[in-house]
Amino acid sequence: MVNATKKWIFLKVSSxxxxxxxxxFIINLVSIYEKDYVDIVSFFSTQPSKFLTSLLMVVAxxxxxxxxxxxxxxxxxxxxxxxxxxxxxxxxxxxxxxIIIMVLFNLNI
Amino acid sequence: MENKNPLSPHIxxxxxxxxxxxxxxxxxxxxxxxxxLTLICxxxxxxxxxxxxxxxxxxxxxxxxxxFLILCLTWSFSFQILSEIRHLFWDLGYGFELITSKITxxxxxxxxxxxxxxxxxxxxxII
Numbered sequence: 001m002v003n004a005t006k007k008w009i010f011l012k013v014s015s016x017x018x019x020x021x022x023x024x025f026i027i028n029l030v031s032i033y034e035k036d037y038v039d040i041v042s043f044f045s046t047q048p049s050k051f052l053t054s055l056l057m058v059v060a061x062x063x064x065x066x067x068x069x070x071x072x073x074x075x076x077x078x079x080x081x082x083x084x085x086x087x088x089x090x091x092x093x094x095x096x097x098x099i100i101i102m103v104l105f106n107l108n109i
Numbered sequence: 110m111e112n113k114n115p116l117s118p119h120i121x122x123x124x125x126x127x128x129x130x131x132x133x134x135x136x137x138x139x140x141x142x143x144x145x146l147t148l149i150c151x152x153x154x155x156x157x158x159x160x161x162x163x164x165x166x167x168x169x170x171x172x173x174x175x176x177f178l179i180l181c182l183t184w185s186f187s188f189q190i191l192s193e194i195r196h197l198f199w200d201l202g203y204g205f206e207l208i209t210s211k212i213t214x215x216x217x218x219x220x221x222x223x224x225x226x227x228x229x230x231x232x233x234x235i236i
Contacts, residue, residue, distance in 0.1 A: 012200060015193050023228075026186045029149070030232025033170050033179055037160040044153060057150065064143040071136060100150040107156060 007066055014063040021056040045107040054101045061093040127214035135192045138185050145182050180229065187224035191217045 032043050043049050069086050076082040123129060155166060169175045195213050198204045204213050230236045 012197070015197065019190055019193055022186050022190055026183055027228055027232045030179060030183060030229055031234065033175075034167075037156070037163040037167065040163075041156055044156070053153075057146065060143065060146050064139065067136075067139055068143070071140070096147060096150055100153060103150075103154045103157060107153075 011063065011066045014059050014066070017059050018056075018063055021052060021059065024052060025056050041107055044104055050104050050107075054097075054104055057097040057100050061097045065090055065093040127211050127218075131192060131195075131214045131217055135189070135196075138188050138192075142182075142185050142189055145185065180225070183228050183232075184221060184225040187228060188217065188221040191220050191224065 028043070028049070032040050044053060068089055072082050072085050072089075076085060152166065156163065170179070195204065195217055198213070204210060227236075
């Protein structure tokens with residue numbers, strides 16, 4: 001399979017997973033953002049919120065990594081700068097979800 | 110070797126229409142959303158600092174600016190959700206006719222505001 005085809009399939013599969021997760025997360029964010037510390041920690045430290053938030057972050061950063069590399073492809077002319085920008089973004093977009101998963105599994109009331 | 114290809118999608122020279130407006134907005138809002146999710150990750154990470162330190166964040170989130178930012182985030186999520194659904198329909202082969210594309214474009218724009226209100230009301234348990 002051609003790389004571009006693989007990339008397109010990954011993009012579409014992650015998009016299908018991301019849509020319900022975004023709906024779930026934004027509804028819950030609106031419901032908890034003004035609440036007390038204990039309520040917010042309780043939300044993120046219990047299931048299924050812990051799992052779904054982790055999944056959202058992994059899928060969202062994976063999806064963004066693929067789609068932002070398309071933006072770089074369209075707007076950055078210089079190959080060297082484009083490669084560096086892609087590498088920096090890929091590393092960041094792996095580290096951020098990993099950190100947040102570790103944080104979520106260390107959160108306790 | 111230097112790439113001589115022109116940059117796409119030539120947003121400076123094409124005349125604007127609904128499709129191009131939604132297309133570039135989809136990209137910009139996608140980038141804004143991932144920056145927002147990064148800030149949300151930071152917000153969750155800051156919970157580790159404990160209840161006393163969280164008071165500053167709580168104060169900000171309960172302020173007008175905090176509420177406004179959450180409302181903006183709700184809209185940007187709503188816009189991306191609807192625009193992404195429109196893209197998925199295209200991938201299945203539906204909605205390419207000019208008139209259908211214009212209608213679905215308008216649904217994304219106006220629907221994002223309706224969805225924002227709906228999500229906010231559901232989140233606040235008003236409905």
